[in-house]
Amino acid sequence: MSISNLKQKKSRITIFNEPVICRFCSHDVFIPYEVNVNVEQPGIGVRHARDIAICQHCGEVKLFGDPSYYDAEKDNFIWALNQHLLSVRKYKIKILLYVGKRNNDKITSFINKLIQVLSIEVENMSDLQGGVLLQIKLSSLNEMQTIRFIIIDTAKRMNITIKDLTIK
Ligand SMILES: [Zn+2]
Missing domain, CATH: 3.30.70.260 (ACT domain)
Known part of the structure; x- marks a missing residue:
């Protein structure tokens, strides 16, 4: 299950405050989607939700995970993904x-x-x-x-x- 809950809207996305940038055209505006992908073992049919983001300049698809984690020391959940909507x-x-x-x-x-x-x-x-x-x-x-x-x-x-x- 994905926990990122990104909206399917034109946006800039950051992972731990680092902007996600297209490796082909260097633009940073994406629309994120949640997709189901097969996990490694063929034939077992395990499917996982993953996040992808489609570059709004060149159409390149970027697959990314959600590295949010639980910080046991601070007893705090550290959210990695952030989305800045551009739909004004x-x-x-x-x-x-x-x-x-x-x-x-x-x-x-x-x-x-x-x-x-x-x-x-x-x-x-x-x-x-x-x-x-x-x-x-x-x-x-x-x-x-x-x-x-x-x-x-x-x-x-x-x-x-x-x-x-x-x-x-
Ligand atoms: Zn691009």
Whole structure:
């Protein structure tokens, strides 16, 4: 059994703080997978889970073990593998919202809440069809659905009606 639990995402991987580097192209971005491999004795059919990492530059497959160990002296488990995910994404978002009677305080609170929760940046704000069109951008590790959920939930809590929401 593998105990490494690496996520199958583009990442840099370290073994005892040493970066894993592709021996062919010297790049260091990989996607790790857990695979089952046959162990030496042919015919016995013993299979073990191992970790492999595929170089995202040249496609070379690197097979590696997990040298994590138990330090009896310190009564401590020393984890060897570390993963640094690279999946920060940039989003551009348009929100068309209504707050009943034009209510700038409410819009300001809504924006402040989004800054607090999602670290958004406001790019533009304009009146449109009796509402307010808000254009914002943000960088996040969150998936698009999660961001959509957070925005809609935040608006709901503040009694703000979202008429249209596009996330790209
Ligand atoms: Zn490579």
